[in-house]
Amino acid sequence: MIKDLEDKNFDIEKCVNSLNDNGYLILKNLISLEEVKNVQKYIDSLSIGPKERITSDNHPFLLEISNNKKVLKIASAFFKENAAPVQGLLFKYPTQQEIHQDTVHFSTFPRDLMLAAWVALEDITIDNGPLEYIQNSHLIPSFSHYEFPSRHTNRNKNNKNYNKQYVKEISQLIEKLRLKKSFFLAKAGDCFMWHPRLMHGGNQTPKEELTRYSYVTHYMATKTPIYFKHFGGFNFIPRLQSPKNINNRKKLYKFGAISMIKRLIKLL
Numbered sequence: 001m002i003k004d005l006e007d008k009n010f011d012i013e014k015c016v017n018s019l020n021d022n023g024y025l026i027l028k029n030l031i032s033l034e035e036v037k038n039v040q041k042y043i044d045s046l047s048i049g050p051k052e053r054i055t056s057d058n059h060p061f062l063l064e065i066s067n068n069k070k071v072l073k074i075a076s077a078f079f080k081e082n083a084a085p086v087q088g089l090l091f092k093y094p095t096q097q098e099i100h101q102d103t104v105h106f107s108t109f110p111r112d113l114m115l116a117a118w119v120a121l122e123d124i125t126i127d128n129g130p131l132e133y134i135q136n137s138h139l140i141p142s143f144s145h146y147e148f149p150s151r152h153t154n155r156n157k158n159n160k161n162y163n164k165q166y167v168k169e170i171s172q173l174i175e176k177l178r179l180k181k182s183f184f185l186a187k188a189g190d191c192f193m194w195h196p197r198l199m200h201g202g203n204q205t206p207k208e209e210l211t212r213y214s215y216v217t218h219y220m221a222t223k224t225p226i227y228f229k230h231f232g233g234f235n236f237i238p239r240l241q242s243p244k245n246i247n248n249r250k251k252l253y254k255f256g257a258i259s260m261i262k263r264l265i266k267l268l
């Protein structure tokens, strides 16, 4: 764990090692309290209820966080190619999001070419729905049979319980392997980055009347990966996605057979 990341101590290799070894990385005081206050004010001007979120709002305060230089450098070093922010999620209240791996929502081929950086926009205690994560779960090769490409994929839009089934299987696996849960208890401005396979979610039993201001950005590698969409579509037919850079809403790559074939050829 990197405890304090002043510029003089900024060591990208250590950061990437922490993601690979521990499954996460803590960047204390990534943003200033002034920035935190500005974003809080902005959140208060919006209407965000419990368990609601705003996706990829391009307000300059939010883009400033998503484009944090340290985070982008770490993500690019982790991917070994340039990273771009492809989604931002803004919350005012605890999410109670069930435990999952981000790879089920952002499935890339080759795998693991995405990352997340979560920023506390107020102090986070056990009461206001901290982010929770399952220790060492990133070391499990991949909980991949819900992802594409896999001949075992369970994707099927006729299966309405698909997400429920996924969540149940994940929790059974955690129990079976006796993996332990931890919480990210943070000070406003602290950031938690996690490995694409680290199982995580929002604490399930918060005091729901409390706020939990937070902002999370998801990043993808820009050059290599092909990106698939899950939870829907037909079995065995990949649903290709075209991620957009949230800064300019431009596609990271041209969607279409030619650009896909070019990407595939590069992988051979």
Ligand SMILES: O=C(O)CCC(=O)C(=O)O
Residues within 6 Å of the ligand: 089, 091, 094, 095, 096, 097, 102, 116, 130, 131, 200, 201, 202, 203, 214, 216
């Ligand atoms: O903020 C949370 O409670 C959960 C966020 C999350 O799971 C995600 O962004 O993938």
